[in-house]
Amino acid sequence: MRVFDTSGAARSAAVLLAVASVLSACGTGPGSSSGDGTSLRVQIPAGPLADRMQQVGKDFEKANPGTEVTFESVDSNSSRGPNVALLSSTATPDIGYLQRSTGVWSALLKNKQLTRIDDVWKAARLADKYSKSQTAYYTTNGHHYGVLYEELLIAPVYYNKEAFAKAGIPDPADHQISSVAEFESMVARLKAAGYQGLGVGGSSPYDLGHTLDALLPTGVSESDYQALLTNFKPGSPTNVKYTDPGFVNTLKTIQDWQKKGVFQQGMLGMDTTQAQALFTSGKLAMLQGGNYSYADLKAAKPSFGMGWFLLPPLTQGRTTPFDAFNGDTLVIPAKASNPQLAKKFLEFFMTDKYQVSVVAASGSLPVFTSIQPSRLSNLGDLVQQQFELSRSVGLVNIWDSTVPSTLGQGFAVPVLQKLVAGKLTPAQAAQQFQTGLENLRSGKVSGATD
């Protein structure tokens, strides 16, 4: 394979175009990349965290007189792809935001565009504060290139208490449903009471993937699940396949739910926001969400009380664990103007104090295992319950955002949409996942090397 260099002018033009498009999309412009050691540009995801981070910036400026922190937000779509052009350019912010499972991380790491931050990890004692799996996920060849700053709990199902009462369904004990049969029976009763069943944002780029994520940990054995999280890496064992009965049965359950009318009408044409609106309007009895959905649901001021539970286990006798997304990452790009100041900021931010006052206060969950649920009074009642339950039923890493997006979210959601639309049988869909895995392992598609 021959390598030819993209000429300087070509690269500049491409970077300029890409940066312009990214910046125009998020409505911000690059600050002064002076490299003066006093000004710091920090990229953060658009959303509730953005407001809370302003306080961190002020605190940092106060603790480090003469410094100036500016925040630039990046939207979800850009952060999953186009943002790579900005983070690898000379116009990069000093601290960048990305999702660990996307190609942005892989591309930056592969091309040595991330600053090694072992010293930040050491100073902030992150290896002691994260769980073992989180530390392993953020360790590449013994080194660290990013910090995980929040954890998201995926796929709790919020329900309309009024609808459950009308259908004569008691609140699920311990937030668990014992079996698929029981769940389907609940849906039938809710529909008889005049409600639609389970709302999922089927046209969004992630929601249907979260349904798979919620069912898969109990659809296969624990060891097989662990294998599915890692077997995309070249050289890893290949004995667990996506065509195995457990995975096929998980897909079949999702397709069956569509056939049985478990999902809301028109699920595949509805995005997450539209599904939420249908739920808060009182027409939908249940909504698949995340801990991050609760603030939006409450803000819509529904006329009914809400509860929540986890989807049923696919294997009798097992308890559904909570899915956790551990991908929200801050990195220091290699071309950052003020890398030392950026490291100082990350050390400053990655503390118990801000995990509680910023991360938890914006509706996300702290990542440090040392922080007990009892210390958090600002999560909101239902999220507090979710956080507590996650400590007792256990957490598993979400499948579709742990494997690279060329097999996970980016690849999986269209396949699931075809499955639900009846264009693929469960076996055919499973074969597509297996082919996707083989393409990843062979290097035919990118993402397997990080």
Added chain:
Amino acid sequence: MAARGRAPVAAQGPRRKAHTFPAFIVVPALALMALLIAYPVVESVRISLGSWDGIGPVAYRGVANYRRLIGDSLVRQSIVTSLVFFVGTVLFTVVIATLLANAINRKVPGARFFKAVWFLPVIVPVSVAGVFWSNSFQPSTGVVNTVLGSLGLGDGHAWLASPTTALIVTVFVAVWTQTGYAMLILLGAMDTISPEVHEAATLDGVSEAGRLLRITLPNIVPMLGTVTTLMSVFSFNAFGIIYAMTRGGPGNATSILPVLVYKQSFIDQDYGYGSATAVVTTLIVSVIGVLVLHLFRQQRLEA
């Protein structure tokens, strides 16, 4: 000899100036075209011949991406979807725009008002139109289903959830956004036809439909060709409306080629493969553009 030798030199002075001046004027335009059009196209072709994740050097792989394209069922499906979308959008846009322009040109009551109303969708941002129509086509809560329900046709149609109807809906919205633009261009062409021609035809007892077919259309063939070519290009590049409404789904049912290019490049970080798909897309659009122009040139000659 010397005098004879010098004479042509003296004569060449003004002639050279005459050649130099236009070239001097043309050079900036050529330089801009080279920088803004030729260079990106050449770069795209070059990236399509390699593997590139958006950073650093492009690893040259010859025509491997093009070989992969041939065997990729998603690409084949996207080509078919693009062609269906193109035919549906262009056909309906041009026919409806022609009828609307003709009605305004014939001064139907409220012509000026309708002219403004029909042009309004053109100025609505594509993302806004996409969100608006996406909500409007939702079962039970959308405006479209509410209207159908009030007519006794049921309000539970899940238009965007079915691969077949989702494509039809996106064609409808694309037509809605483009028709006003096409109408305005065609109206300009119709306005150049002398009113006396229509008056004479009316005196000869030619009906409205007859005048449209035998007078108006033959006189606007060149502009119809231009509009059809423009609409063809617009429909092949209708990324915004599709992405705002369906993101190419359900599955890949509405994934026209630009949506696929976006996914390959920005989601999969496979810019080489995305560029190869983009190059093929450009070739398809070029062929269609040439065919459309050729077709209308023939029509013009026959007219």
